[in-house]
Amino acid sequence: MKLFFAVVVFIFPLIRAQVPHWGPCPEPAVQPAFNLRQFMGRWFEIEKLPAQFEKGSCIETNFTLTTDNSIRVASSEILNGELRKIEGIGVIEDMRNPAKLGISYSYVLPYSPYWILSTDYVSFALVYSCTDILRLFHVDFAWILGRKRTLPDSTIQKAKELFTNNNIDVIRMIPSKQQGCDKAL
Numbered sequence: 001m002k003l004f005f006a007v008v009v010f011i012f013p014l015i016r017a018q019v020p021h022w023g024p025c026p027e028p029a030v031q032p033a034f035n036l037r038q039f040m041g042r043w044f045e046i047e048k049l050p051a052q053f054e055k056g057s058c059i060e061t062n063f064t065l066t067t068d069n070s071i072r073v074a075s076s077e078i079l080n081g082e083l084r085k086i087e088g089i090g091v092i093e094d095m096r097n098p099a100k101l102g103i104s105y106s107y108v109l110p111y112s113p114y115w116i117l118s119t120d121y122v123s124f125a126l127v128y129s130c131t132d133i134l135r136l137f138h139v140d141f142a143w144i145l146g147r148k149r150t151l152p153d154s155t156i157q158k159a160k161e162l163f164t165n166n167n168i169d170v171i172r173m174i175p176s177k178q179q180g181c182d183k184a185l
């Protein structure tokens with residue numbers, strides 16, 4: 001019964017969101033000497049995987065440090081002309097691996113991986129989340145984040161190369177809509 005519940009609640013939505021890949025999750029390298037404090041603040045979603053065409057625009061997240069290893073995660077988007085907000089918490093699960101965060105948007109949900117693969121803290125960040133399902137296949141999410149609403153094409157190109165070099169398939173990554181966001185609703 002419990003497994004059935006888990007499958008319906010956690011696994012179906014993931015599978016619906018993207019075609020799963022065979023085999024276990026890739027094990028990408030993450031940002032060396034990751035500094036959580038420098039990562040805090042406002043980030044805009046520039047590109048993402050999987051493609052979610054029906055989703056909102058102007059997606060951004062504001063990270064705030066709450067303790068040395070935990071953060072408040074406040075995300076927002078504009079959907080059908082309305083500002084929607086969601087709040088979660090993030091933690092560094094193992095201080096020896098500070099770039100491997102876990103984020104949860106509800107106390108009933110488990111922490112999802114939120115790995116910072118690369119960031120310069122001031123312009124871009126590459127984030128990856130992958131969940132193994134029975135070690136048979138995996139579903140994954142990837143984001144290119146920017147401190148501004150746009151990033152140079154060369155940065156996006158390099159970002160995609162980094163994902164690809166870590167065995168992450170970003171062929172179907174799509175740009176997030178960040179136009180017309182600064183006007184009042």
Ligand SMILES: *[C@@H]1O[C@H](CO)[C@@H](O)[C@H](O)[C@H]1NC(C)=O
Pocket residue numbers: 042062063064
């Ligand atoms: C981010 O969150 C902090 C703490 O709640 C707040 O002081 C700050 O104004 C927020 N920044 C943005 C851009 O929303």
